[in-house]
Amino acid sequence: MNIWKVFSAVALFAVGSGYAHAAGDLPTKFTNMGSIGNSRHNLTQQQASGGGPLSGAMDFSRNNYAEVCVYCHTPHGANAAVTLPLWNRTLKVTTYTTYNQLGTSTLTQTVSQPGASSLACLSCHDGQTAIDSIVNMPGSGRYSAAQTTTENTAFLDAWPGTQATGSHSGLADPGCVSCHKPGVPGATDFTAFAIGTDLRNDHPVGITFPSTNGPGTDFRTPAGVKGTTRYFDDNGNGKFDSADVRLYDTGGAVQVECASCHDPHGVPSGAPGSVFKPTFLRVANTSSALCLTCHSK
Numbered sequence: 658m659n660i661w662k663v664f665s666a667v668a669l670f671a672v673g674s675g676y677a678h679a680a681g682d683l684p685t686k687f688t689n690m691g692s693i694g695n696s697r698h699n700l701t702q703q704q705a706s707g708g709g710p711l712s713g714a715m716d717f718s719r720n721n722y723a724e725v726c727v728y729c730h731t732p733h734g735a736n737a738a739v740t741l742p743l744w745n746r747t748l749k750v751t752t753y754t755t756y757n758q759l760g761t762s763t764l765t766q767t768v769s770q771p772g773a774s775s776l777a778c779l780s781c782h783d784g785q786t787a788i789d790s791i792v793n794m795p796g797s798g799r800y801s802a803a804q805t806t807t808e809n810t811a812f813l814d815a816w817p818g819t820q821a822t823g824s825h826s827g828l829a830d831p832g833c834v835s836c837h838k839p840g841v842p843g844a845t846d847f848t849a850f851a852i853g854t855d856l857r858n859d860h861p862v863g864i865t866f867p868s869t870n871g872p873g874t875d876f877r878t879p880a881g882v883k884g885t886t887r888y889f890d891d892n893g894n895g896k897f898d899s900a901d902v903r904l905y906d907t908g909g910a911v912q913v914e915c916a917s918c919h920d921p922h923g924v925p926s927g928a929p930g931s932v933f934k935p936t937f938l939r940v941a942n943t944s945s946a947l948c949l950t951c952h953s954k
């Protein structure tokens with residue numbers, strides 16, 4: 658950890674406290690409307706060339722590819738080992754401690770390892786993989802098939818632009834969370850975003866939805882069908898859209914995954930272009946509306 662960088666960043670960023678934010682979110686410099694580019698999932702932020710109070714702080718812990726989508730998707734050479742759209746991220750083989758291993762669980766079903774639509778998120782949020790660890794970096798000749806499952810620091814270091822070298826350590830200490838933790842003045846605390854590999858204290862994922870074949874007493878029935886995905890069309894527009902909570906087919910069963918509740922691109926709270934619902938949620942949890950989409954309680 659380069660202490661000078663921490664202190665210079667803190668001095669530069671101390672002015673950052675007055676930014677606008679969406680209701681329910683931590684204060685942020687982003688408008689959280691219109692595009693993922695205006696949300697915390699824009700990992701090109703703080704470009705050195707852009708100047709301003711947020712210049713450069715991330716640049717020694719991740720490569721700045723200067724494209725928003727590329728941290729997750731690529732038009733060519735995608736990671737075909739996983740059923741995710743044009744997926745560009747390294748997915749390491751990781752074993753998670755699942756919810757049902759919590760002694761107090763009353764679940765009667767087995768919780769499986771997270772499915773693709775959770776592994777996508779965990780590839781950053783479990784803190785095990787660098788945020789910039791992708792298969793196909795922008796530009797020709799910057800593709801590495803080995804990156805589909807293995808993070809190769811030498812490959813990532815070959816990126817010629819503004820970059821980290823040797824320390825692409827991800828959403829964990831000593832990466833982003835070396836500054837974004839309690840006690841570092843000026844930096845927003847992101848430790849709650851670093852979910853880790855122990856999922857016992859998180860809403861279960863990789864869990865089968867009990868009542869897809871008919872109404873249950875404990876669960877509502879997702880009537881919408883799109884391919885193998887089932888969804889709740891609670892906004893009643895007859896379309897499968899980002900505001901619909903959904904369940905993913907992982908081979909014979911439809912299951913809850915991270916992207917059942919969250920859309921990583923942000924979901925407008927009203928008309929297109931309106932401020933996103935907090936926390937990348939598909940349904941804002943006001944009056945527990947998200948929970949009640951699935952649970953009849």
Ligand code: HEC
Nearest residue numbers: 662663666670673685686714715718719833836843844845
């Ligand atoms: C050297 C310390 C340092 C490191 C390392 C660092 N940041 Fe920051 N970052 C800051 C400071 C200071 C701010 C400005 C205060 C704030 O908004 O949190 C900031 C701001 C941000 C913001 C804007 C917060 C907002 O929504 O307005 C985001 C997002 C962010 N950093 C993400 C990251 C990510 C992702 C990483 C790792 C790849 C990272 N940072 C690494 C110090 C750092």
Ligand code: HEC
Nearest residue numbers: 693698725726728729730741742773774777778916921922
């Ligand atoms: C932080 C990671 C991340 C970034 C950045 C990102 N996406 Fe995605 N995207 C995902 C994930 C995860 C899925 C799959 C969600 C699921 O499993 O249902 C997805 C799915 C999609 C889909 C298909 C399903 C849908 O929601 O329409 C499209 C199209 C898409 N992304 C386009 C984009 C574009 C264009 C950008 C850049 C402007 C972008 N994404 C940036 C993570 C990301």
Ligand code: HEC
Nearest residue numbers: 682697698728777778781788828850915916919921936937
């Ligand atoms: C490319 C890495 C990456 C991927 C993939 C990713 N995230 Fe994130 N996410 C981050 C980082 C880093 C932050 C912290 C803010 C920042 O640094 O921009 C964050 C922040 C968040 C936040 C907090 C937003 C807020 O302001 O409260 C939520 C919620 C979230 N992510 C959910 C998800 C979910 C769900 C998925 C999968 C559908 C996902 N993320 C995929 C990197 C990622």
Ligand code: HEC
Nearest residue numbers: 775778779782849850852860862913914915917918936942
């Ligand atoms: C059953 C719905 C549901 C599922 C499944 C789910 N989340 Fe969340 N998540 C939420 C809600 C609701 C919040 C907002 C909590 C709050 O505001 O305190 C949230 C908050 C978050 C946050 C922000 C934490 C904070 O304190 O601001 C992150 C990061 C996140 N989720 C990531 C994930 C990831 C990664 C997965 C998959 C492993 C996942 N979520 C699965 C509903 C869900």
Ligand code: HEC
Nearest residue numbers: 762763764766864865866867902913917918947948950951
């Ligand atoms: C996408 C659908 C969905 C959403 C949204 C959802 N849940 Fe769940 N939840 C489930 C399923 C499926 C299970 C597993 C139930 C089972 O097997 O009995 C579950 C399990 C649980 C359990 C565990 C019960 C146990 O026995 O250990 C709790 C508690 C819970 N959910 C609370 C919530 C809360 C609170 C929210 C809102 C933040 C929420 N759920 C949102 C589908 C959902």
